Amino acid sequence: MEPKAYLNLILLGKKRAGKSVSGNTILGREAFISRRRSGSVTPDNTVESGTVDGFPVNVYDTPGICDPELSEDEIQQKIENVLQRCESGHCVFLLVIKADSFTEEERKTVEKIEKLLGEERLNKTWILFTRGDELEEDNLTIQEFLDRNNGLKTLVEKYDQRYHVFNNKKKTAASDQARLLLVNILQRSLGLSGECFKRSYRPKFLVTNCGGKLYLSYVKVYYKLLQIIY
Ligand SMILES: Nc1nc2c(ncn2[C@@H]2O[C@H](COP(=O)(O)OP(=O)(O)OP(=O)(O)O)[C@@H](O)[C@H]2O)c(=O)[nH]1
Ligand SMILES: [Mg+2]
Numbered sequence: 709m710e711p712k713a714y715l716n717l718i719l720l721g722k723k724r725a726g727k728s729v730s731g732n733t734i735l736g737r738e739a740f741i742s743r744r745r746s747g748s749v750t751p752d753n754t755v756e757s758g759t760v761d762g763f764p765v766n767v768y769d770t771p772g773i774c775d776p777e778l779s780e781d782e783i784q785q786k787i788e789n790v791l792q793r794c795e796s797g798h799c800v801f802l803l804v805i806k807a808d809s810f811t812e813e814e815r816k817t818v819e820k821i822e823k824l825l826g827e828e829r830l831n832k833t834w835i836l837f838t839r840g841d842e843l844e845e846d847n848l849t850i851q852e853f854l855d856r857n858n859g860l861k862t863l864v865e866k867y868d869q870r871y872h873v874f875n876n877k878k879k880t881a882a883s884d885q886a887r888l889l890l891v892n893i894l895q896r897s898l899g900l901s902g903e904c905f906k907r908s909y910r911p912k913f914l915v916t917n918c919g920g921k922l923y924l925s926y927v928k929v930y931y932k933l934l935q936i937i938y
Pocket of ligand 2: 727728729741742749750769770
């Protein structure tokens with residue numbers, strides 16, 4: 709039976725940014741194909757369904773912007789197709805960017821995606837940084853990393869701090885990472901800050917489980933009751 713409440717997550721970004729592998733982290737399985745060596749992999753839109761901690765999601769993987777194997781027009785067409793297709797449900801767009809230097813090419817890629825998305829969808833867009841493992845290796849928190857990268861810091865500010873970091877190499881923690889992403893998204897979608905949750909809505913026993921299962925269950929209840937996500 710088609711679940712009543714589900715979330716469409718649409719992965720967009722430059723080629724090799726880590727879209728497919730991030731989709732795998734979200735779904736907790738090898739749903740999308742990726743390749744280690746250079747060269748683009750995802751030639752077409754693909755959708756895979758699953759759950760994050762019991763919460764139903766559809767994950768849309770898309771071809772990378774700047775993919776040399778596809779013309780700009782082809783890529784644009786494919787992305788427009790996916791945007792039309794997914795919007796029968798609640799959508800969150802994930803702009804996948806490597807937590808690395810933000811080159812001019814990357815900046816232009818972001819601009820292209822923003823143009824394709826259009827003003828309204830930008831409010832439902834999150835930046836998903838990949839390569840959290842490399843930040844860890846460099847002993848950098850995401851905040852320290854952003855402080856050293858003006859371009860990305862400005863971008864994150866533009867998105868009103870709607871960002872999340874994935875370490876796609878850490879398969880063992882995939883479900884925790886996916887759950888935290890979803891909690892962040894649902895919390896923001898419901899317009900509830902952590903503080904507001906703590907003070908007004910959350911019964912005392914939930915306070916100690918802020919990022920954990922109970923917290924997500926609680927958000928889920930709200931989600932189901934209110935059906936107001938976007
Ligand atoms: N170290 C590290 N590597 C990552 C991470 N995420 C993705 N990668 C690597 O980046 C490469 C590209 O990942 P994909 O998921 O295939 O990238 P994509 O954006 O789907 O690429 P296209 O489909 O070609 O546009 C692969 O070698 C991944 O293993 C991460 O968090 N850490
Ligand atoms: Mg891919």
